[in-house]
Amino acid sequence: MVPVVRPRPRFQPLRRARRRDRRPLRPDRLHVRGPRVARAMAERHQAPRGTRDLLPGEIERWQWVEARAREVLDRYGYREIRTPIFEDYDLFARSSGEASDVVQKEMYRFKDLGDRDLALRPEGTAGVCRAYLQHGMAQQGRIHRLWYMGPMFRYGRPQKGRYRQFRQVGAEIIGTAAPGADVEMIALFVDLFDAWGFRDLTVALNSLGTPETRRAYGERLRQWLAPVRAKLGADAQQRLETNPLRVLDTKSPEERALFEDPALGTMPKLLDVLDPESRDHFEAVRAGLTALGIAHETDHGLVRGLDYYTRTAFEVHDRSLGAQSALGGGGRYDGLIEALGGSPTPGVGFSIGLDRVLLVLEARGVAPAAHAGGIYLAAMEGTRTLAPMLARALRQVYTVDLDLEARGLNAQMKAADKSGARVVILLGEEEWQRGEVLVKELATGAQQAVTLEGLVEALDRLLGPAPVSDEAETR
């Protein structure tokens, strides 16, 4: 006989193959995952880098945060607006600034099948302003208070608190340059954090003036730093040319020490060169915040490099987050809508990174109260077909779970316990003959037979008619 040599698949050692062959067939797995060969050849999928799944157990925390935010925004009288998750690339390029990092290297930009140049939104304000213009909202009232909540996308190396898909909640007031708008915006900003349980926040505040005052200030900075220019890092020297305000933003202790050099004299402050109108505006905002008892402090290093940002800029940070400490920020953008092709229209807004808010809440052990359990409907052989009907009727009012696989009573009771149900309705055959069901309270084990007519009354007594609370509590 001629020996036949069969090539052995290289991806699977013989030892492992034998092990697998000894295992009993698992039909429940086979039909889900497919035959072994197909599985071995297929790549196993995972969420793309920088994205993540929010699973049951974690999503409740998100729902709680979102619900609290909606309540506050609603009480402030703001209206929700939902804009597309992708827009023309050009919209973001204009609103964020061609030279900005976001546009230069963080944009998810793509062409669709119609060769349109599109991008996933990196922030929310651009889309809101576009919608404002597209639908002529200016004609329907001068001042619009809007909010949005949803995913944003930026391409960058992910780390804790920074993801490629992240969620923001934000608000805008379009149509007034009054300092009162800035004050309300910051009050809303702070009250959102308050609703999530943040206390003792301090808002960092600055005024960027106008593009003209910023240019003048940039020149002052260049002159001031000229003596130590050679000692600055390469990045800082580059920024001194393109965006001098950013030089002050450095985290380098060496560079910060240079700023303290007595030979330089005191650092010029942007507030010192503000135009009189911007100065008055800034003072009015500060006075308004003080009147409301909102803690704030001026941060001369707080800058926004983009041309369309004007006057007020603000941020809050949480040091527990590490390098990505910014929880949210905002400011006035009186030049933006004009730059997008509208008539000159002032606006002010903010955005808050919900992923980072959730990180802080998680670290603090703040969790939504556990969901109060509902009803588990257990059936027996002779009442099996009744269960789906009764369950459907009860589900008009109650949270009802039941077994789908015709399992034994023991298994159903275990499932009921595991599901967190408070009450089991047992469709016993004998009881059903008499027009009754058994109602058992799991916490006490107490059980009684009730007629169908008395069932609702018994359930209300055990479960209470009150809706479940979703207030937060500390573990």
Added chain:
RNA sequence: GUGGGUGUAGCUCAGCUGGUAGAGCACUGGACUGUGGCUCCAGGUGUCGCGGGUUCGAACCCCGUCAUCCACCCCA
């Protein structure tokens, strides 16, 4: 995009300078086809991230790659 750390069961982690898969929790079934938690028994607990290479032999060594974490850049 730059630099560094880490990838072993669903989760938290052991695994000695190469010598053939481990614990706890969780999960499923059974003891218990008319009653959950406790206990006991049985069990999937596994592409040792993935792909190459070195070796008689790789979870361990080398290279690449992916993911994750930290820092930078920048922001939320």
